Amino acid sequence: MKYLDEYRDPVLARRLLAELHATATRPWTIMEVCGGQTHTIVRQGIDELLPAGIRMIHGPGCPVCVTPLEIIDKALAIAARPDVIFTSYGDMLRVPGTSGDLLGLKARGADVRVVYTPLDAVRIAHENPGRSVVFLAVGFETTAPANAMAVLHAAASGVDNFSVLVSHVLVPPAITALMDEPDTQVQAFLAAGHVCAVMGWTEYEPIALKYQVPIVVTGFEPLDLLEGILMAVRQLEDGRAEVENQYVRAVRRSGNAAAQDAVRTVFQVTDRTWRGIGPIPASGLALSAEFAGFDAEQRFSVGDVVTVESPLCIAGDILRGTRVPTDCAAYGRACTPRTPLGAPMVSSEGTCAAFHNAGRGLEM
Amino acid sequence: MCLGIPGRIVGLQDTEPRTGTVDFDGLRRPVCLAYTPEAGVGDYVIVHVGFAISLVDEEEAAKTLAVLRAMPDAIETELGS
Numbered sequence: 001m002k003y004l005d006e007y008r009d010p011v012l013a014r015r016l017l018a019e020l021h022a023t024a025t026r027p028w029t030i031m032e033v034c035g036g037q038t039h040t041i042v043r044q045g046i047d048e049l050l051p052a053g054i055r056m057i058h059g060p061g062c063p064v065c066v067t068p069l070e071i072i073d074k075a076l077a078i079a080a081r082p083d084v085i086f087t088s089y090g091d092m093l094r095v096p097g098t099s100g101d102l103l104g105l106k107a108r109g110a111d112v113r114v115v116y117t118p119l120d121a122v123r124i125a126h127e128n129p130g131r132s133v134v135f136l137a138v139g140f141e142t143t144a145p146a147n148a149m150a151v152l153h154a155a156a157s158g159v160d161n162f163s164v165l166v167s168h169v170l171v172p173p174a175i176t177a178l179m180d181e182p183d184t185q186v187q188a189f190l191a192a193g194h195v196c197a198v199m200g201w202t203e204y205e206p207i208a209l210k211y212q213v214p215i216v217v218t219g220f221e222p223l224d225l226l227e228g229i230l231m232a233v234r235q236l237e238d239g240r241a242e243v244e245n246q247y248v249r250a251v252r253r254s255g256n257a258a259a260q261d262a263v264r265t266v267f268q269v270t271d272r273t274w275r276g277i278g279p280i281p282a283s284g285l286a287l288s289a290e291f292a293g294f295d296a297e298q299r300f301s302v303g304d305v306v307t308v309e310s311p312l313c314i315a316g317d318i319l320r321g322t323r324v325p326t327d328c329a330a331y332g333r334a335c336t337p338r339t340p341l342g343a344p345m346v347s348s349e350g351t352c353a354a355f356h357n358a359g360r361g362l363e364m
Numbered sequence: 365m366c367l368g369i370p371g372r373i374v375g376l377q378d379t380e381p382r383t384g385t386v387d388f389d390g391l392r393r394p395v396c397l398a399y400t401p402e403a404g405v406g407d408y409v410i411v412h413v414g415f416a417i418s419l420v421d422e423e424e425a426a427k428t429l430a431v432l433r434a435m436p437d438a439i440e441t442e443l444g445s
């Protein structure tokens with residue numbers, strides 16, 4: 001397919017690898033922030049082909065993985081109500097809450113529906129005026145414009161039986177939090193190309209400057225990742241710390257103005273707790289005052305839920321990049337993609353699932 | 365939810381918000397074009413959860429590939445061909 005196949009060409013991948021081997025003279029540690037990039041890197045074994053000493057750390061950029069347990073438990077409480085049609089992206093259905101997941105709830109008769117886009121949830125609300133339709137609005141800056149448009153569209157067309165359970169997260173504050181950790185090993189970042197397609201990369205410029213850390217906006221295909229890694233290594237070797245753009249075909253410096261406008265109208269920045277990582281100031285989005293009427297948490301007053309994580313799961317260390325899934329005692333045993341104990345085992349963008357799908361550390 | 369893929373716009377519908385039909389290698393789906401007002405039929409867009417978030421710049425795409433194709437091939441170099 002055009003704009004995919006060309007960026008998977010094995011001959012060009014080999015050239016990029018040769019160039020990387022010729023460029024790297026010292027060991028460097030680079031974090032790819034985005035789970036989609038982790039998926040490609042692990043699946044294609046890119047990290048295993050890099051010059052010795054170039055280490056990739058898999059970052060916290062999987063929305064399925066970092067959505068707080070509290071939100072999953074609230075989703076379960078709301079979805080269990082007989083008057084509710086609960087809608088969600090498919091990959092959230094198997095995220096383990098304190099007791100069970102949305103898929104299990106659906107099997108027991110709850111009306112839980114997978115939608116491809118949040119506009120489908122608005123349509124379901126329009127078609128079912130007697131029911132309350134709730135959409136689980138999670139994700140990074142990539143899904144925020146879609147979720148913003150769903151709220152704007154529901155407001156404009158008077159669909160008032162629609163609401164959203166919001167737990168949006170933002171990438172730059174997470175990068176800052178990682179760099180503020182005293183034992184951080186990250187020396188360069190690959191920034192998520194599609195997050196930057198929406199937001200541009202001006203937010204990253206002060207971060208690169210303050211922490212003297214190269215940040216390369218990178219795409220998702222194997223050649224994109226190899227070129228992004230090469231650009232990061234060149235900066236590290238030269239002692240530069242700039243924001244560079246590998247993903248020129250899709251990302252402009254100022255991003256997508258129309259999408260940013262919608263996000264700013266519907267949402268406001270808020271503190272957010274990341275599953276496995278903990279609270280990060282100003283790292284998420286919540287509904288703005290003007291659209292607070294669409295807040296499912298208020299409509300259904302699911303104030304206090306008591307959450308308990310699996311004691312075996314070391315997801316926090318994995319999301320921070322200090323340990324890998326094969327360090328986890330449950331990995332591949334108690335915890336598999338079919339029986340996930342922690343969120344990183346659920347989505348193919350989660351590091352544990354990416355490792356498991358590639359057969360890493362498993363006796364086959 | 366987080367994967368974005370490129371597709372080509374093959375049709376436009378007169379709806380609010382602006383919607384188009386996008387072809388993903390034979391699979392056609394409705395896509396919201398509210399955030400790519402400049403995109404028209406024939407353009408490639410990157411689609412996330414049913415929304416086009418970016419127009420693919422065909423000139424830049426060709427440039428990136430040209431740079432990669434101009435890199436020396438390690439094996440060809442070693443064999444002296």
Ligand code: SF4
Nearest residue numbers: 313314328335342352
């Ligand atoms: S393998 Fe499972 S239990 Fe272990 S860290 Fe990953 S998600 Fe948690």
